[in-house]
Amino acid sequence: MNMIDLSSLTVEGGFFLVNSNKPAPYDWIADEGGPRHFVGTYRQSGAPIREALIHAIRNAKQRVFVASFMLGDNQVIDEMIDAAKRLEGGVYLITALDERSMRRGLQEYEDNEQEAPEERKKNFERLTSSGVYVRGHESCHAKFAVIDSHTAIVGSANFVAKGFEWTGEANLVLREKTGVRQLSRLFTELWYQGCTWEVPPGQTYLVAERKAQQAPARPEPPTGQPGEIVWTNGSGQMSLLKAIQRTIDAARERLTLSTYSIVGMQKNSALLVDRIHESLRRDVDVRLFVRQRNPYPEQNEELVALHDAGVKIHGDHRNHAKVAIADTTTAMLFSANFDANHGLDSGVEVGARIDDESTMRELARYMDHVIAHAETSFVRNPQLGQMVGRLATAKWCQPWEGEEVVRIRCRLAEFEALANEAKLGPCLFEKNEDKLRFYVGGTVIEGEINDGILSASPLLGTDGMSASNRMRDWMTSVRRRNDGATAQRGIFAGKWTRDEDTHDR
Incomplete structure (x- = not known):
């Protein structure tokens, strides 16, 4: 074996990847x-x-x-x-x-x-x-x-x-x-x-x-009448949550949900998730429109679980709308996120039920528009090559500026061990002046590039962190804005070849 193609590595998890959709202005009704x-x-x-x-x-x-x-x-x-x-x-x-x-x-x-x-x-x-x-x-x-x-x-x-x-x-x-x-x-x-x-x-x-x-x-406490105001005001008043639950339960063909964030829903599934699963069992087409935020592992875990259950997830980095629409029969908009810690059963949030046909139709038209023009798709277990240049909101992820094929000077046994590590993505790089590090699996390759050849001794090192955890750390470090990193960082989806001049000793 003298070549490792990294582009086909599977990266486990769920990620928002930029698609070909283009935003278009919305035509409001007067x-x-x-x-x-x-x-x-x-x-x-x-x-x-x-x-x-x-x-x-x-x-x-x-x-x-x-x-x-x-x-x-x-x-x-x-x-x-x-x-x-x-x-x-x-x-x-x-x-x-x-x-x-x-x-x-x-x-x-x-x-x-x-x-x-x-x-x-x-x-x-x-x-x-x-x-x-x-x-x-x-x-x-x-x-x-x-x-x-x-x-x-x-x-x-x-x-x-x-x-x-x-x-x-x-x-x-x-x-x-x-x-x-x-x-x-x-x-x-x-x-x-x-x-x-x-x-x-x-x-x-x-x-x-x-x-x-x-x-x-x-x-006056809400009574479940059409078109009324609903709200959360501490644990004693949860008509907003009940109205969202009733909307989900009412869906027979299509359920459209929109939120800024989704947190803690799987652990407290009785709030909304159990009802979403019931909708899926009724063969309801469930769509979730959400603020796409790859640097948020806690939200990513929620989205992975919903995606695997059958929910179609669409992302936009500007979304802040909170909406629930069931078919053409009932709908509502509100201020609360899908957050198990605040808003659905605590704090103060307000919403309005929409039961008149014209307003519901206009809200549904708006949601159809923003979903049709959603700039990112939620992709499960993508190949590494799919992620290059498409990983949304990844400010840390800079393009690889070197050759697509990197020659590595090592012994055959080392290269075979590297191939064994490179069975699961991602493969990351970190470059600072002449120093270059690759991270794949649980391995770190660190060395210098001279005359187009990477020399590292020993070839395979480790610092106790897997490449997948490192990518998550880089994402959250950017979110915290306190990482202090000066090196160039990104995804490497090219090829590694063993230097032909290398002789085993």
Whole structure:
């Protein structure tokens, strides 16, 4: 044996690989002022969520309630300030003010640029100095706004510029009195009983602790009626989870699910996974649209299990929409991720059931569009050659700049031992100046390249880490942004040959 072809090695696991799909703008339906209207965010498709929110705030006559984990859109902030001046108060904001809630939620945004702390403080100073009342809720991940008693906006989008322009989002403009009243009363309950921090209006930005008070109004518990608002508010109110479960159970032909992240679902399968498996046993076509994030092993394990059960998984590095659609009979959108640790049975999340045909049809059209244009495919056990240049969100993975065939100076027995190690991918390389390391199986090859030949003595070494674990470590090191690596790293899917001038001794 004098050649090892690495391109055909199997890499165990599941990976998002870039496909040939190209994103295309989405054609939104105009808002005709009906009781419900779907709005969202998608690439190069305008900013209908922002437009709807600004229009509603601009026409406020009495009050504006806004709940958003983050608030960072200058246009919306300007409208809130104008409304506070026009209404002489009457504008209220629930958001994350303290470090604990910020740390919990920043996972959703660590793939993107973060709002700088000083910019965030500046925004709050502008709001409070203009008469906007601001309070902080440590567990509120809900995103909604209520204007007077006639309009509400609810869904997945945080009220930040990227939520309006960049991330994929799904929201609902609501003008039904019952739903608007439910959201208004939910906001009131959170404002009085749930918020533990506040920034009183004034010229000085000062965050102070506050004690819970009895709320003057509370929302009526959901009863399972069509089109109602559902929510999670601590362990005592889980109508959002129940509504998602009912939607999954209702599917007979197709089930479409969308989430930013999926965490802990296999360990707590009673939440959603058992019902998804039941759908598959009914021969339902189950599609899952998710934020593709190869550097997240905890999510990867969930996706592998769902894929192997029969779920079709599609990925987009911008997706943040949370949706469930069963056939053409029932649907819902919401703020919660598929996270067993927060949102489905704890914390504060909000969603809306959609049972009217026109809104459901528009939400389904949106999901069909984003899935049809999904930029990555989830591939199980790909060959190493498939991964070169296609491994999504792999900033660490740089192209191999050398020859496709690398000559290795070694004895025949060493080369045969290397071939025995190279039965399972990946094969990785790490290059720093003239030093080169290859990692395959549990082996490390380290040496220098002179005259196109790699010389290493001994040829086969080890540092106690397999190549597959090393790739996972490189992925998560980039995610943590503290790896400090300066070497060139990547996947090698070429060939190794034994130097013909080598003589066994």
